[in-house]
Amino acid sequence: MEKTMNLSYVIGVDMGGTNTAFGVVDARGNILYRGEISTGDYVTGEEYVEALGTAINTVVEQNGLTGQIKGIGMGVPDGNMNDGTIVRAANIPWAKHIVFPLTQQLTGKTGLPCKLTNDANAAALGEMIYGSAKGMKDFIVITLGTGVGSGIVCNGQLVAGHDGFAGELGHVITIRHNGRTCGCGRSGCLETYTSATGVARTAREFLELYPGKKSLLRDINYRPITSKDVFDAAEKGDPLAIDIFNFTGRILGESISDFIAFSSPQAIILFGGLAHAGKYLLEPLNEAIDKNILHLYKGKTKIIVSQLNDAEAAILGASALAWE
Amino acid sequence: MEKTMNLSYVIGVDMGGTNTAFGVVDARGNILYRGEISTGDYVTGEEYVEALGTAINTVVEQNGLTGQIKGIGMGVPDGNMNDGTIVRAANIPWAKHIVFPLTQQLTGKTGLPCKLTNDANAAALGEMIYGSAKGMKDFIVITLGTGVGSGIVCNGQLVAGHDGFAGELGHVITIRHNGRTCGCGRSGCLETYTSATGVARTAREFLELYPGKKSLLRDINYRPITSKDVFDAAEKGDPLAIDIFNFTGRILGESISDFIAFSSPQAIILFGGLAHAGKYLLEPLNEAIDKNILHLYKGKTKIIVSQLNDAEAAILGASALAWE
Numbered sequence: 001m002e003k004t005m006n007l008s009y010v011i012g013v014d015m016g017g018t019n020t021a022f023g024v025v026d027a028r029g030n031i032l033y034r035g036e037i038s039t040g041d042y043v044t045g046e047e048y049v050e051a052l053g054t055a056i057n058t059v060v061e062q063n064g065l066t067g068q069i070k071g072i073g074m075g076v077p078d079g080n081m082n083d084g085t086i087v088r089a090a091n092i093p094w095a096k097h098i099v100f101p102l103t104q105q106l107t108g109k110t111g112l113p114c115k116l117t118n119d120a121n122a123a124a125l126g127e128m129i130y131g132s133a134k135g136m137k138d139f140i141v142i143t144l145g146t147g148v149g150s151g152i153v154c155n156g157q158l159v160a161g162h163d164g165f166a167g168e169l170g171h172v173i174t175i176r177h178n179g180r181t182c183g184c185g186r187s188g189c190l191e192t193y194t195s196a197t198g199v200a201r202t203a204r205e206f207l208e209l210y211p212g213k214k215s216l217l218r219d220i221n222y223r224p225i226t227s228k229d230v231f232d233a234a235e236k237g238d239p240l241a242i243d244i245f246n247f248t249g250r251i252l253g254e255s256i257s258d259f260i261a262f263s264s265p266q267a268i269i270l271f272g273g274l275a276h277a278g279k280y281l282l283e284p285l286n287e288a289i290d291k292n293i294l295h296l297y298k299g300k301t302k303i304i305v306s307q308l309n310d311a312e313a314a315i316l317g318a319s320a321l322a323w324e
Numbered sequence: 325m326e327k328t329m330n331l332s333y334v335i336g337v338d339m340g341g342t343n344t345a346f347g348v349v350d351a352r353g354n355i356l357y358r359g360e361i362s363t364g365d366y367v368t369g370e371e372y373v374e375a376l377g378t379a380i381n382t383v384v385e386q387n388g389l390t391g392q393i394k395g396i397g398m399g400v401p402d403g404n405m406n407d408g409t410i411v412r413a414a415n416i417p418w419a420k421h422i423v424f425p426l427t428q429q430l431t432g433k434t435g436l437p438c439k440l441t442n443d444a445n446a447a448a449l450g451e452m453i454y455g456s457a458k459g460m461k462d463f464i465v466i467t468l469g470t471g472v473g474s475g476i477v478c479n480g481q482l483v484a485g486h487d488g489f490a491g492e493l494g495h496v497i498t499i500r501h502n503g504r505t506c507g508c509g510r511s512g513c514l515e516t517y518t519s520a521t522g523v524a525r526t527a528r529e530f531l532e533l534y535p536g537k538k539s540l541l542r543d544i545n546y547r548p549i550t551s552k553d554v555f556d557a558a559e560k561g562d563p564l565a566i567d568i569f570n571f572t573g574r575i576l577g578e579s580i581s582d583f584i585a586f587s588s589p590q591a592i593i594l595f596g597g598l599a600h601a602g603k604y605l606l607e608p609l610n611e612a613i614d615k616n617i618l619h620l621y622k623g624k625t626k627i628i629v630s631q632l633n634d635a636e637a638a639i640l641g642a643s644a645l646a647w648e
Contacts (some may be wrong), residue, residue, distance in 0.1 A: 138486040152586065154483045154490075161588025162462040163624055166478075171618045172582040174498045184618055258496040262476065262586050264485025294495045294508055300487055 012319025124151025253288025336643025448475025577612025
């Protein structure tokens with residue numbers, strides 16, 4: 001008698017600008033097997049899919065999982081979750097100027113159903129299935145990395161918008177009129193302040209703005225200051241570093257107050273490098289929310305730092321798509 | 325043989341601060357019969373429900389519709405759609421300090437299933453079933469009346485939030501830091517600028533700010549200026565009145581640019597008195613969106629003025645709840 005095959009595993013793909021990592025994930029969120037290819041070393045999308053599909057097929061076959069994979073979920077920069085395309089992704093040479101049918105092609109190569117979404121939405125799904133948002137129907141994940149992204153869940157569903165591109169909260173601009181110039185071509189975007197690069201930018205600004213103020217950050221002059229430097233200095237009690245986080249947390253808290261007025265989420269989950277700044281970010285952030293939020297919402301929305309392991313979260317989040 | 329009774333009608337209730345109007349509505353959105361009671365002339369919620377229920381039962385019986393009503397939908401200020409309560413409604417004496425189980429009590433009195441939501445959400449449902457949002461799954465209705473409210477639909481569902489109070493876009497505050505004081509106790513709320521009262525406030529400000537500038541609005545000194553006065557003056561080519569609308573439309577457009585980054589709606593539908601200011605509001609508004617929106621969303625979201633008859637829309641919108 002033939003053994004019944006269960007579709008017990010999914011594959012999560014985390015497509016970054018440099019590398020694409022993937023893993024075979026079980027229903028409990030364990031990454032059992034992994035693989036990786038370069039993202040950018042291809043001339044065409046077809047070549048990229050050929051390499052990725054081959055790598056996935058190899059891992060599946062070598063581990064005796066043929067016929068047991070339910071599908072593939074991908075976290076993709078500039079991915080359109082409504083139609084599975086990657087749309088003019090600025091950081092990926094072969095995708096820079098085109099709309100490429102990524103999921104369709106990968107299904108062709110692997111024979112597996114395939115869905116994609118952008119990184120922040122994948123993080124939101126990861127939190128909902130494996131992380132802090134288990135059991136929640138309304139929450140927002142804000143990713144604080146090189147940029148600022150967001151994945152919004154309302155009524156238990158990802159908010160995709162009519163075009164698949166909802167949730168660009170890193171690019172709300174009313175927070176600072178005529179503020180810092182952003183890579184998107186506009187001014188005052190949230191991510192120019194509350195991303196890792198935003199924090200480094202604030203550090204440079206504050207060092208110039210307060211020349212009389214002593215700071216450990218002044219000792220770093222042989223390379224550009226990073227948000228990690230600011231965190232390390234804050235840990236040593238450096239007042240300027242603490243001021244930088246106060247400024248960052250306050251701006252993020254003001255913005256979050258407005259986000260809450262939109263979807264009244266049960267929680268805001270902070271994800272990515274800067275979320276680990278802990279109290280230096282969270283204290284001014286919570287204070288700003290308390291000060292700025294509409295009375296109706298006061299004290300209702302939890303601010304949570306993601307507990308998912310950063311290295312695994314992207315793959316887990318993407319894999320969550322494949323269970324749907 | 326007994327005739328089969330179809331549940332062919334619903335009742336829509338528009339509860340305002342002064343009066344509560346209701347109507348029997350058919351599936352095509354015709355209001356067949358109407359009734360009205362006072363909202364505030366009662367000491368307790370029980371008395372209000374007794375009066376409203378009696379009025380509804382009377383209209384139903386008198387028109388031979390007993391057994392043909394599918395349910396009651398209510399648009400209620402400070403209504404919590406998740407549990408059918410009215411929550412400390414500032415403008416209604418008997419509801420000012422309590423949480424009252426409105427739908428539960430009205431069901432008890434009428435024997436009909438009953439749901440409620442706030443006015444702006446009711447407007448959104450009305451647009452989805454009878455109005456400009458027919459067939460849309462992602463849109464936002466912004467009500468521009470005495471205040472500014474919003475009803476947000478994502479994935480074809482009203483966004484209620486975890487507590488039933490999502491969609492207070494009139495109270496986003498990042499648009500103007502330390503801006504005008506708002507009735508909510510904070511500063512800079514959108515509704516202090518882009519409501520009918522906000523426009524009147526801008527008129528008073530501008531008249532003071534530009535004392536040398538001639539304006540028809542200076543002739544009104546025997547009573548407070550209204551937004552209608554500003555519209556009438558704009559129609560006569562009054563430059564100050566046109567400036568007032570430019571200022572209003574610009575602020576609303578900047579805010580809408582950020583709202584679009586949240587849920588990427590197919591349309592923003594403007595509803596209520598100020599929406600009828602037509603080109604005076606829409607031209608600067610569209611210009612501000614074009615200038616401020618993230619490139620990704622450019623030209624995708626339609627800005628629409630509601631085509632529903634203002635006098636009927638509130639009842640229709642509320643009735644839409646009862647079909648769900």
